[in-house]
Amino acid sequence: MTLANYCLIAACLLPIVCAGLAKSRGFGKPRREGGFDNRDPRAWLARQQGWQAxxxxxxxxxxxxLPLFIAGVLAAQQMQAAQARIDLLALAFITLRLAYIACYLADKASLRSVVWAAGVACSVALFFA
Structure with missing residues (x-):
């Protein structure tokens, strides 16, 4: 399995990590005290504020x-682009997504937008690798 394939798995897990962070303050508390409500998780998440929101x-x-990144990796591999280049772009995407999440949590909106754009650029670059 290539590094890019491992990056695909990591990219698929990132939303789950973010969900866990968003729900974390509600874990272990009763619903009546504002704890996480698994019966209506979307409404509960919609009521969150600050870094949880x-x-x-x-x-x-x-x-x-995810879709653009997955398609980019698969297209690059199907076109038999240099695997080292695919791996580099995939790893850059994951690194940028981690930075993006950190910027979002820290409420750094302008930096977050720049990092987001760089991540999209990596995904698009995979189609031309």
Missing amino acids: RANAAQANSFEA
Whole structure:
């Protein structure tokens, strides 16, 4: 398995990590005290504020970023591009997504947008690798 394939798995797990962060303050508390409500998790998440709300938004964006990245890796591999280049772009994408999530949690909106754009550029570059 290539490094890019491992990056595909990592990219698929990032939204789950963000969801866990968004829900973390509610774990272990009873629902009546504001704890996580697994009966209506989307409504519970929609009521969150601050970094938890931003973690939930990062979760949604991480899911949104997946199709282009997955397609880019698979297209590059199908076109038999240099695997080292594919691996480099995939690793750069994952690194940028981690930075993006960190920027989202830290409420660094302008930097987050720059990092997001660089991640999209990596995904698009895979089609031309």
